[in-house]
Amino acid sequence: MTAITDEFSSAPVLPKWIAPVLLLAFAYGVVPLIGSSYLFEAILLPFLALSLAGVGLNILTGYAGQVSLGSAAFMAAGAFAAYNFYLRVEGLPLIGSIVLAGIVAAAIGIVFGLPSLRLKGFYLAVSTLAAQFFVQWALTKFSWFSNDSASGVIDAPKLLISGFAFDGAVGRYLFALTVVSILTFLAYRLVSSQTGRNFIAIRDNETAARIIGIPVLKTKLLAFAISSFIIGVAGVIWAFAYLRTVEPDGFDLDRSFQILFIIIIGGLASIRGAFFGAALIVVFPLALSRLGGFLLGDVFDSGVLDMSQRIVLGALIILFLILEPDGLVALWDRVRRRLLFAWQST
Amino acid sequence: MIADFDYQFFIEVLVGGLLSGVMYSLVAIGFVLIYKTSGVLNFAQGALLLFAALTFVSLVERGVPFALALVATFAIMVAIGIAIERTVLRPLTNKPPITLFMATLGLSYIIEGAAQLIWGTQVHGLDLGIEDVPLEVGGVLISQFDIFAAVVAAGMVLLLSLFFRYTRIGLSFRAVADDQFAALAVGLRLPLIWATVWAAAGLVALVAGLLWGARLGVQFSLSLVVLKALPVLVLGGFDSILGAIVGGLLIGASEKLAEVYIGDYFGGGIESWFAYVVALVFLLIRPSGLFGQKLVERV
Structure with a gap:
């Protein structure tokens, strides 16, 4: 073990904050100038929303060890809560309704975290499915949630913050980027705090955690609340910034699985992992359809595409579980270390 | 309301519910088989069910005789079972159960995708030659098809119990379920046993797939019957065939009764989540389920 660390310690170690800051500078300063609207609409916006959802689920599943199959329900709860707060509370600013929506999602998370x-x-895991079905049922059943709209599909409000409208693809991208950055930063602080360590202790050995004095029940519910808050806000981003409509159908069981897949592929118990996983999950279907269309031409219609996506996605999950259980993050770190080392020795 | 309570109608609903519960149990038994021997909650059971039904129907539609199609489908299910053991389970031996669960989630995506890629996505009708004419028993109308399904389920449970009790391989199933390492140490062949279990689960999937397929038509939504079986499993315990039966009956009956008698207060359509609530409330009172072993991962 020591040999391995010694081997690499001669590589120049940059301060930890450099990479995120450079990345953010690039995302704010360069991407809006060079990106096409396709890049924003089809890739970056869903990527940001799903990454945030992945960060939320990772806190619950990766750090606290509680597997949830109901993430999409919390996204839906967040999206619909934000819509209704904004619609029904006079003079409430958008930020206020987003925060309240997160709190509603957190409350629902606590209720369904009780089991x-x-x-x-x-x-x-099975009992979290109850959240999935109940929330989806309630949102479709009671038209009050969608303001009695006949189709159940409603337009999301404009992203207006203290008079400044985040219009167009770039505007919505900047809005999503800001929300995601703030929450990711907070999540990062959380997992390296006492609370985050408590989560990990409960995941690794619940009895031992109880013995050293961690309030297990309270901590578990806290994990559910925080995770649901973040996932709820991710739902708001998904509906308001990406789709611009709020509908229950988009938040089905497949979405829940998708978010679970993001953290498996990206890396459990890693904040960065959610971003890696989301990038793969968003880009891979687009790449597959391009590749399929290129190689097979007309045979590759949407039905075939859909099925082959399912097959490849399933195979990816199994491959990652077998070959790289720590996800893309572990892969990335290894590649980076190797490159640094190679660069050092020349 | 109480005064003019219609008992006959109540019993009709109850019996209908119990019989549809049998259909849930059929799916749940497939889960129990695999959980008992390998400790894996096999989410791909629904996909297997879809694959079996779709393969069978497509073969019959292409002019293959009924019996031959049945044998061929079973052979294919056995092949799939062996393939799964080789490619997924073996590399993941000794990994935590939750990892294996996620692997079966990926597996279900592969099988669902493959089933529809091979056989197409259109809805197939499936006629098993049983008329779905209601039968009158003591003034209560009962679906003939449901009775047939119940008989099939009973036969399958009997067969499985005999198999577990009296055959050599059935005994080794139980040994593996008890203690994997001890079973390996006395020389039981784990790969062979797992492949057999998955083949047995494939058989259960085939039977359940045909019955459900005759009910709903053979199509993608067939794989969603797992979602009906999961609360049954939670209620009955993942490792008990008896639990799967009793849990199925309880869930089936309470679901139908709730839908008929209290569904209107919620605006209807409560069957998508009601079973989960029943299972959860029950578990909060009695965390080891109906028949589950206490030592399973529950507080």
């Missing part, structure tokens, strides 16, 4: 106090593992 975690008595159930573990598969039993808990």
Whole structure:
């Protein structure tokens, strides 16, 4: 072990904050100038929303060890709550309704997290499905949530913050980027704090965590609340900035699985992992359809595309679980270390 | 409301619910088989069910005789079972159960995609030659098809129990379920046993797929019946075939009764989540489920 660390310690170690700051500078300063509207609409906006959802789920599943199959329900709760707060509360600014929406999602998260106090593992995973079905049912059943719109599909409000409208693809991108950056930063602080360590302790050994004095029940519910808050806000981004409509159908079980896949592929218990995973999940179907169309031509219609996407995605999951259980993050770190080392030795 | 309570109608709903519960149990048994022997919650069971039904229907539609199609489909399910053992389970031996669960989630995507890529996405009708004419028993109308399904389920449970109890390979299933390492140590062949279990689960998937397929038509939504079986499993315990049966009956009955008697207060359509709530409330009171072993991962 020591040999390995010694080997690399001679490589120049940059301060930890350099990479995120450079990345943010690039995302704010360069991307809006060079990106096409396709890049924003089809790639960056869904990427940002799903990354944030992945960060949220990673706190619950990766750090606190509670598997949830109901993430899309919390996204839906967030999106609809934000819509209704903004619609019904006079004079409430958008930021206020987004925060309130996160709190609503967190409250729902606590309710559906209650079974975690008595159930573990598969039993808990299955019981989180209750959230998925109940929330989706409630949102379709009671037209009050969608303001009695006949189709159940509603236009999201304009992204207006203290008089400044985040219009157009670039504007919505900047809005999403800002929200995602802030919450990701907070999540990063959280997981390296006492609370974050408590999550990990509960994941690794619940009995031991209890012995050293961690309030297990409270901490578990806190994990559910924080995770649902973040996922709820991700739902707002998804509906308001990416789709610009709010509809329950988009938040189905497949979406929940998608978010789970993001953190498996990206890397469990890693904030960066959610971004890696989301990037792959968003880009891969687009790439596959391009590649399929190029190689097979007309045979590759939308039905075939859909099915082959499912097959390749499933295969990817299994491959990652077998070959790289720590996800793309581990892969990335290894490649970077190797490159640095190679660069050092020349 | 109480005064003019229609008992006959109540019993009709109850019986209908119990019989549809049998259909849930059929799916749940497939899960239990695999969980018992390998400790994996096999989410791909629904995909297997879809694959079996779709393969069978497509073969029959291409002029293959009924019996031959049945045998061919079963052979294919066995091949899939062996392939899964080789490519997915073996590399993941000794990994935490939740990792294996996620692997089966990926597996379900592959199988669903492959089933529809091979056989197409259109809806197929499936006629098993059983008329779905209601039968009158003591003034209560019962679907003939449901009774047939119940008989098939009972036969399958009997067969599985005999298999587990009296055959050599069935005994080794139980040994593996008890203690994987001890079973390996006395020389049981784990790969062979797992492949057999997955083949058995494939058989259960085939039977359940045909019955559900005759009910709903063979199409993608067939793989969603897993979502109906999961609360049954939570209620009955993942490792008990008896639990799967009793849980299925309980869930089926309470779901139908709730839909008929209290559904209107919620605006209807509550069957998508009601079963989960029943299972959860029950578990909050009795965390080890109906028949599940206490030592399973529950507080």
